[in-house]
Amino acid sequence: MRLALVGDIGGTNARFALWRDSRLESVRVLAAADFATPEMAVEYYLASLGLAPGSVEAACLACAGPVKGEQFTFTNNHWRLTRSDFCGALQLDELLLINDFAAMALGMTRVSETGRRMICAGEAEPDAPALVIGPGTGLGVAALLPLGGGNWRALPGEGGHVDLPVADAHEAALWQMLFAQLGHVRAEDVLSGGGLLLLYRAVCALAGLMPRLVSPAEVTAAALAGDHVAVATLEQFCVWLGRVAGNNVLTLGARGGVYIVGGVVPRFADFFAASGFARGFASKGSMSGYLGDVPVWLVTADYPGLEGAGVALEQALAR
Structure with missing residues (x-):
């Protein structure tokens, strides 16, 4: 060529x-x-x-x-x-x-150590699938399969359209707010750029507050500046991303690691690293140990x- x-x-x-x-x-x-x-x-x-x-x-x-x-x-x-x-x-x-x-x-096969940031430490199994998931305009999900001989196969799907998981009473209350507006709550309804604003409005409604932020960028900026409602919103976003990523690892057996990609999360990388993502990712009851040593990286490559x-x-x- x-x-x-x-x-x-x-x-x-x-x-x-x-x-x-x-x-x-x-x-x-x-x-x-x-x-x-x-x-x-x-x-x-x-x-x-x-x-x-x-x-x-x-x-x-x-x-x-x-x-x-x-x-x-x-x-x-x-x-x-x-x-x-x-x-x-x-x-x-x-x-x-x-x-x-x-x-x-497939791009994950070319990402160097300088192009990714460790979020959850672990040891990737070289022959196991890896999960690639990323909030952007929507929520993309794919699996990366090693075929041997330096070859790879990517399995795209529509994993962003799975139902949003609910794991505690607070999330159930937020889900009810979202359900009243949407009728059916998909993961990408929350885990996307536009979804962050939708989640912020649900957090405000649950607290009986009038929303004052009008864009995802404003929510992110307010959270990084310490606004408590925006912080709660961004924290819940990270936890829910962890839950969805963990569910996909269980489904795929993706012990080859998890790559968080897309344009949304790198904008608050330090917040994400310190957030409840890891808790949401690994809190799977009797299967929590299965996820405890699966590495997770935030991809920052261009x-x-x-x-x-x-x-x-x-x-x-x-x-």
């Missing part, structure tokens, strides 16, 4: 890079709203590097949502992609589309989704 293109496309931003000799080059972040089609965005990206269509021979795009068939509709933006049209416009020999969290999971797209493309072409 001479030169390839990798992309990580979300609802707001599209990240592109060149992939050469198993490394990222020339990372650019573009606003999806600025382009009518993904082809136009890629053409603009290549032109910014002095490259014309045909300069890259293969591409891998990591896209939010289930990927199959000739056409793909992006979940959180206006783009649509037809494989044959995309390859024709950009003169590609190969196009691989993968789920964005599959790319994120572009793991792009790295994972490169890994996926190399493995696909090798096959």
Whole structure:
């Protein structure tokens, strides 16, 4: 593979890079709203590097949502992609589309010690699956399976849509507040950027207080400044993320470790490290010991989704 293109496309931003000799080059972040089609965005990206269509021979795009068939509709933006049209416009020999969290999971194989922070100490079992979970626009969940010989398989799913777990009376009272508004309470209804604001409003309602913060960023900033209601909100967010992550470890047997990814948690990394996440993660009754030595890392690397797209493309072409 001479030169390839990798992309990580979300609802707001599209990240592109060149992939050469198993490394990222020339990372650019573009606003999806600025382009009518993904082809136009890629053409603009290549032109910014002095490259014309045909300069890259293969591409891998990591896209939010289930990927199959000739056409793909992006979940959180206006783009649509037809494989044959995309390859024709950009003169590609190969196009691989993968789920964005599959790319994120594969990206964990490239994260160095400097790109992650230990949250729960433990010893990863090298042949066991690892869990990759991350609050962002939604809640992404995937498993990473070692296949041997330096190869990996990512298993994406819709684990963010599982029911929100309730483990004590306080959480049950908050759940009732959320249920009255939503009717069905999924994990990502709370464990996401927008979910943090929803949780804050539920905490205020339970305490009989009028909410005064109007964005997730304000809730986070207020918590870090010591506002007691915002602190309680962010603490509950961390505990619930621990509960959901622990449930997934039990389901998958993910003793290969847990990677917390996404754009939300790194914004309050110190708070998260000192929070009740570890308690929520490991408090599983008779199975608490099973989780007690599973390591958990907070990933702070810049572009793991792009790295994972490169890994996926190399493995696909090798096959």
